[in-house]
Amino acid sequence: MTFRSALACSALLLPLSLRAAEPADPAAPPPAHEHHGDAATASAGRKMELIEGLTAADFLRLSAKPKTVELVVIAVYNDENYGMNFNGYAKGNATYTIPLGWEVEVTYINPSPVPHSLVVIEKDSLKKLQVPEPYFKGGAVPDHLKGLAYAKSNFHFLADEAGDYALACGFPAHALNGHWIALEVSAEAKAPSLKLGAAEAKPASPAK
Numbered sequence: 001m002t003f004r005s006a007l008a009c010s011a012l013l014l015p016l017s018l019r020a021a022e023p024a025d026p027a028a029p030p031p032a033h034e035h036h037g038d039a040a041t042a043s044a045g046r047k048m049e050l051i052e053g054l055t056a057a058d059f060l061r062l063s064a065k066p067k068t069v070e071l072v073v074i075a076v077y078n079d080e081n082y083g084m085n086f087n088g089y090a091k092g093n094a095t096y097t098i099p100l101g102w103e104v105e106v107t108y109i110n111p112s113p114v115p116h117s118l119v120v121i122e123k124d125s126l127k128k129l130q131v132p133e134p135y136f137k138g139g140a141v142p143d144h145l146k147g148l149a150y151a152k153s154n155f156h157f158l159a160d161e162a163g164d165y166a167l168a169c170g171f172p173a174h175a176l177n178g179h180w181i182a183l184e185v186s187a188e189a190k191a192p193s194l195k196l197g198a199a200e201a202k203p204a205s206p207a208k
């Protein structure tokens with residue numbers, strides 16, 4: 001065994017956290033393809049500084065204010081659905097559940113050069129080529145039909161009617177092509193939760 005291959009073998013035995021800190025070996029094979037939704041990826045000209053430091057724990061967080069929840073919804077989080085995803089999920093494959101009567105504070109981030117947007121609409125409206133105005137007052141980024149690239153935008157709305165909604169991209173035809181995740185406003189839910197893909201729904205992270 002050469003010194004170099006011995007080194008490579010010992011590196012494989014190190015815990016992931018230690019290996020991640022080492023400089024990349026240009027001769028090493030690329031890392032295995034990550035399952036969608038697991039992590040943000042830097043491809044396609046994304047400005048990663050726009051989402052730096054954010055993790056899945058930030059997707060849903062209780063606010064310090066009562067009956068208020070904070071959402072971070074990132075467009076083009078990775079390559080899922082050709083980038084037409086929020087937080088790595090598309091086609092309703094993630095679901096936010098908000099108790100009826102709660103205030104929802106949303107931070108929308110699009111680190112990519114491709115315009116996308118975010119608007120809260122009824123789930124039934126998803127089939128339309130052009131998504132309608134936000135269902136709840138204030139429930140959209142500005143210019144949601146034009147979209148925002150390399151952008152961060154905040155909006156908030158009161159979830160004052162129970163039902164099945166979508167957090168959808170308002171850019172023409174994107175919602176139709178799966179650029180949406182689900183939002184349920186529930187009279188039964190006692191606390192907000194987030195279900196990502198096939199995983200169990202998780203409660204909101206504690207307030208910062």
Ligand SMILES: [Cu+2]
Pocket residue numbers: 084115116117169170171174175179
């Ligand atoms: Cu979009």
